[in-house]
Amino acid sequence: MKAVMEIKKLTVDFGGLRAVDHLDLEVKEREILALIGPNGAGKTTLFNCITGIYAPSEGSMSISPPGKKPGTINGLKPNIVTRKGITRTFQNIRLFPNMTVLENVMIGRHCRTRARIAGAVFRGRATVREEQATVEYSYHILEKTGIAQYVNEFAGNLPYGAQRLLEIARALATEPFILLLDEPAAGMNPQETGVLDDLISKIREEEKIAILLIEHDMRLVMSISDRIAVMDYGKKIAEGTPEEIRNNPVVIKAYLGEEFVA
Amino acid sequence: MQKKSEIKKSLLVSLWFMFLTFPIMVIRVNPVEKLVEWRWRNMVIVGVGSFVLSFVWRYMLRQKEAGLKRIYAGGRYKIPSIQRVSEDRRLFIPLLAVLSVFVVIFPFIFSAYQVNIMTTALMYVVLGLGLNIVVGLAGLLDLGYVAFYAVGAYTYGLLNHHFGLGFWAVLPAGAFMGALFGILLGFPVLRLRGDYLAIVTLGFGEIIRLVLENWNDLSFGPSGIANIDRPSFFGMQLSLQSATVYIYFLMITLALFTVFVVNRLQNSRIGRAWIALREDEIACQAMGIDKTKTKLSAFALGATWAGMMGVFFAAKTTFINPASFTFLESAIILSIVVLGGMGSIAGVIIGAFVLILLPEYLRAFSDYRMLMFGAILVIMMVFRPQGIISNVRRTYKFEGINVPGEKNK
Amino acid sequence: MEYFVQLFMGGLTRGSIYALIALGYTMVYGIIELINFAHGEIYMIGAFTALIIASVLTLHGFNEIAIFVLASLAAVIYSSAYGFTIEKIAYKPLRHAPRLSPLISAIGMSIFLQNYVLLAQTSDFLPFPGLIPEFGFMKKYEHISSSAELMIFLTTAVVMVILTCVIKFTKIGKAMRATAQDRKMAMLVGVDINRIISITFIIGSALAAVGGVLIASHIGQINFYIGFIVGIKAFTAAVLGGIGSIPGAVLGGFILGWTESFATGYVSSDYEDVFAFALLVLILIFRPAGLLGKSGSQKV
Numbered sequence A: 001m002k003a004v005m006e007i008k009k010l011t012v013d014f015g016g017l018r019a020v021d022h023l024d025l026e027v028k029e030r031e032i033l034a035l036i037g038p039n040g041a042g043k044t045t046l047f048n049c050i051t052g053i054y055a056p057s058e059g060s061m062s063i064s065p066p067g068k069k070p071g072t073i074n075g076l077k078p079n080i081v082t083r084k085g086i087t088r089t090f091q092n093i094r095l096f097p098n099m100t101v102l103e104n105v106m107i108g109r110h111c112r113t114r115a116r117i118a119g120a121v122f123r124g125r126a127t128v129r130e131e132q133a134t135v136e137y138s139y140h141i142l143e144k145t146g147i148a149q150y151v152n153e154f155a156g157n158l159p160y161g162a163q164r165l166l167e168i169a170r171a172l173a174t175e176p177f178i179l180l181l182d183e184p185a186a187g188m189n190p191q192e193t194g195v196l197d198d199l200i201s202k203i204r205e206e207e208k209i210a211i212l213l214i215e216h217d218m219r220l221v222m223s224i225s226d227r228i229a230v231m232d233y234g235k236k237i238a239e240g241t242p243e244e245i246r247n248n249p250v251v252i253k254a255y256l257g258e259e260f261v262a
Numbered sequence B: 001m002q003k004k005s006e007i008k009k010s011l012l013v014s015l016w017f018m019f020l021t022f023p024i025m026v027i028r029v030n031p032v033e034k035l036v037e038w039r040w041r042n043m044v045i046v047g048v049g050s051f052v053l054s055f056v057w058r059y060m061l062r063q064k065e066a067g068l069k070r071i072y073a074g075g076r077y078k079i080p081s082i083q084r085v086s087e088d089r090r091l092f093i094p095l096l097a098v099l100s101v102f103v104v105i106f107p108f109i110f111s112a113y114q115v116n117i118m119t120t121a122l123m124y125v126v127l128g129l130g131l132n133i134v135v136g137l138a139g140l141l142d143l144g145y146v147a148f149y150a151v152g153a154y155t156y157g158l159l160n161h162h163f164g165l166g167f168w169a170v171l172p173a174g175a176f177m178g179a180l181f182g183i184l185l186g187f188p189v190l191r192l193r194g195d196y197l198a199i200v201t202l203g204f205g206e207i208i209r210l211v212l213e214n215w216n217d218l219s220f221g222p223s224g225i226a227n228i229d230r231p232s233f234f235g236m237q238l239s240l241q242s243a244t245v246y247i248y249f250l251m252i253t254l255a256l257f258t259v260f261v262v263n264r265l266q267n268s269r270i271g272r273a274w275i276a277l278r279e280d281e282i283a284c285q286a287m288g289i290d291k292t293k294t295k296l297s298a299f300a301l302g303a304t305w306a307g308m309m310g311v312f313f314a315a316k317t318t319f320i321n322p323a324s325f326t327f328l329e330s331a332i333i334l335s336i337v338v339l340g341g342m343g344s345i346a347g348v349i350i351g352a353f354v355l356i357l358l359p360e361y362l363r364a365f366s367d368y369r370m371l372m373f374g375a376i377l378v379i380m381m382v383f384r385p386q387g388i389i390s391n392v393r394r395t396y397k398f399e400g401i402n403v404p405g406e407k408n409k
Numbered sequence C: 001m002e003y004f005v006q007l008f009m010g011g012l013t014r015g016s017i018y019a020l021i022a023l024g025y026t027m028v029y030g031i032i033e034l035i036n037f038a039h040g041e042i043y044m045i046g047a048f049t050a051l052i053i054a055s056v057l058t059l060h061g062f063n064e065i066a067i068f069v070l071a072s073l074a075a076v077i078y079s080s081a082y083g084f085t086i087e088k089i090a091y092k093p094l095r096h097a098p099r100l101s102p103l104i105s106a107i108g109m110s111i112f113l114q115n116y117v118l119l120a121q122t123s124d125f126l127p128f129p130g131l132i133p134e135f136g137f138m139k140k141y142e143h144i145s146s147s148a149e150l151m152i153f154l155t156t157a158v159v160m161v162i163l164t165c166v167i168k169f170t171k172i173g174k175a176m177r178a179t180a181q182d183r184k185m186a187m188l189v190g191v192d193i194n195r196i197i198s199i200t201f202i203i204g205s206a207l208a209a210v211g212g213v214l215i216a217s218h219i220g221q222i223n224f225y226i227g228f229i230v231g232i233k234a235f236t237a238a239v240l241g242g243i244g245s246i247p248g249a250v251l252g253g254f255i256l257g258w259t260e261s262f263a264t265g266y267v268s269s270d271y272e273d274v275f276a277f278a279l280l281v282l283i284l285i286f287r288p289a290g291l292l293g294k295s296g297s298q299k300v
């Protein structure tokens, strides 16, 4: 299958600390690629780098969105990266707590809509129509992610699990071709994790997008990923199918040690 | 037992404040005549006052904490009664009708003095709503708001003085100049962190005032510009009496216009982007919103309103000088926004009326006006950061599902 | 040349004062990331306290040195007490609030304190006694500098050295540095954050009081509003040097002092305050991290 994102020799330094170290990674069309590794391995830093929040000190990142021309995303501002079709969720939830759930998702539509100040004041036909479409689209996503019952609640008042889902809903609203999920199951109970598992598979099926997933919950990772990449100290130490990773001695040593050897 | 320790706490607080305020409250020196006045009565006042207030303070802190716990436990905010009134049409429409009638007959039943005060209060409503876009919606702490007000006022003052241009011609020009200055200042500084923005805007406000004070060739220095024309009525100059009434109605129109615009903006694509920016800058960018552009639009739009009101101010008072545009003016407008409720239109209106009319009508307050404003900023932040009326967001109805927000209407 | 030296010394004096006050901003910012707008008012209150105490003592016929020492001491004690109290009232309840909240609270506190002094004392300028003694040996250099200027510079230098030692070598200093670097981490290893924050406010306020007494007796008059402008300028100095950095605050203070001194001396004195503000705007635009500051990226 075709690769939609190619990362080559990506390196991120924080002063003396090398958080990501010459990392190569390919994300293929419509796959679920899990990124695992011990705490501090540099997974979130990789996301921050892809989404333009940090600048890499070395390396290249290029994308080839389906149906659009390929290009690099090095040095693009976060909002441009999002507009190009890569969206993320945050490990430590970053919703807009004093906006309603629906509005949170509507923010995701921002980069796909056009109304400006004049439009907002005069409310011409085009603006009204666009606004209507935004509301409907956003509500539809809420239904899809299973949190439509909270539509008018403030995001900050939602239960924890629902906040994680809202992060995903908000990201989906930007119509990405790659969705980056940073530990979506963190803090969820087994039942919520089950729901999340279904949701992620469903997103891949229905939206036809690639998903890059950081996750510590091994059961979730093993059950839904097509491929797994393992990071340790900023480097990629292994890559393969869940089966291969499960049996890879390097991985077991670096990461799965405590849980799987015994 | 509990009570005893509470009293002890308050006693300690009281003692501490008596110590703290001793030199400044009790002793007054007159170094010229070498006199010292001892005002022991003040010490008693401070002692008793802080004793009582410390109870209130702790009680309110506890209340706030309890409130937070309720929210975390999944409970709902209690919607304040004013808000409920504005949402209930059966109550709201008659109320609005009564209010409109009052507004219309007001200048004919009250003296010119009262009408002037009301006009001033309305000006602050508009200024507050303008600043509300910047601070309340976009979360940019602009402490130099008065600079744009000054820009507007001097635009009219100068154009009127040199070229005899009238109010109506300059009103859009003033708004434009406000926006222009907003963009000029905003462009470089809006990339900065929020707290730096506060201090840069503060500095900018002072620069504008100092330039107006010192650049005599341009601004006529501290003596300012006098005899600025009042707004004309279809080309006619009105008598002072009718001009007051005319200006009052102009102001009403401007205020309604502002409410209309801000209300529409608040629930638009741009307005949502502003609020998202206030809530979380990084998440906002990650959702595809251009941070700089969005900030700039809020900042410039706020400045536009200040510029417009500056023109109005110059036309109303017919005299301007740099002394009208000090930091305190920015502080007053900020207090209005903070007291009323950041992001809330009704809140800002109420805030403006309370803060402008109260000191006007209660003379006892007027001496303590600025003291009160300062205290309001602190107290509101500590106990009720959302203001008198917290910002309500629009709710949407959808068929087929049971939307909890709809039930309790 | 003589004029140049005179301006240089003038700048050094101003710079010393800015540095003393800037330290308070920088230390507080380093620890709780708050621009303490009320810091300028602390300085003003220090000056007022010194004036009041000095006047009372003068009436009771104390000698000059005793007045100087006692008035300064009172200023330091009271400013510290105000700093401590302000933190408890206006900032501590807002430790976990959104960033805008403590900032607004700080502005409120600043306005409140100004008007508190205005109402309790007077809005007029009060003549401030020349507390700093005249040194005989300075007579020779009268044309370029004065005893007061020398005294201000020396005091500042001594205070800086003491402060540096406190921060470098004492346990409290270490805890302060730890807190500034990573508050959560410091808490985990057993640093009492509330205490460290209080101490920071107390030290910063004491420095501001020293600055207040020195500059007031140099200039010779004070009113309730002096803290506002000086506060912004000292903040400028702190930003110039790199906010959070202690040597930066000192460096920034001197640079700002000289800039103002030379600009008013050679260009125009009408725009004295404009230079400082313009400098502030320029630094923030071109080097927001300041001269000695680190431009760290925010963790996401």
Ligand SMILES: Nc1ncnc2c1ncn2[C@@H]1O[C@H](COP(=O)(O)OP(=O)(O)OP(=O)(O)O)[C@@H](O)[C@H]1O
Pocket (backbone or CB within 6 Å): A014, A017, A019, A037, A038, A039, A040, A041, A042, A043, A044, A045, A046, A091, C297, C298, C299, C300
């Ligand atoms: N802005 C920053 N400045 C300095 N160091 C940073 C920054 N962001 C991350 N780091 C460091 O980079 C390393 C990698 O961090 P990162 O957050 O990417 O790890 P992670 O793999 O996501 O871990 P976890 O599973 O705990 O989320 C860590 O040592 C972290 O402290």
Ligand SMILES: [Mg+2]
Pocket (backbone or CB within 6 Å): A043, A044, A045, A091
């Ligand atoms: Mg992480």
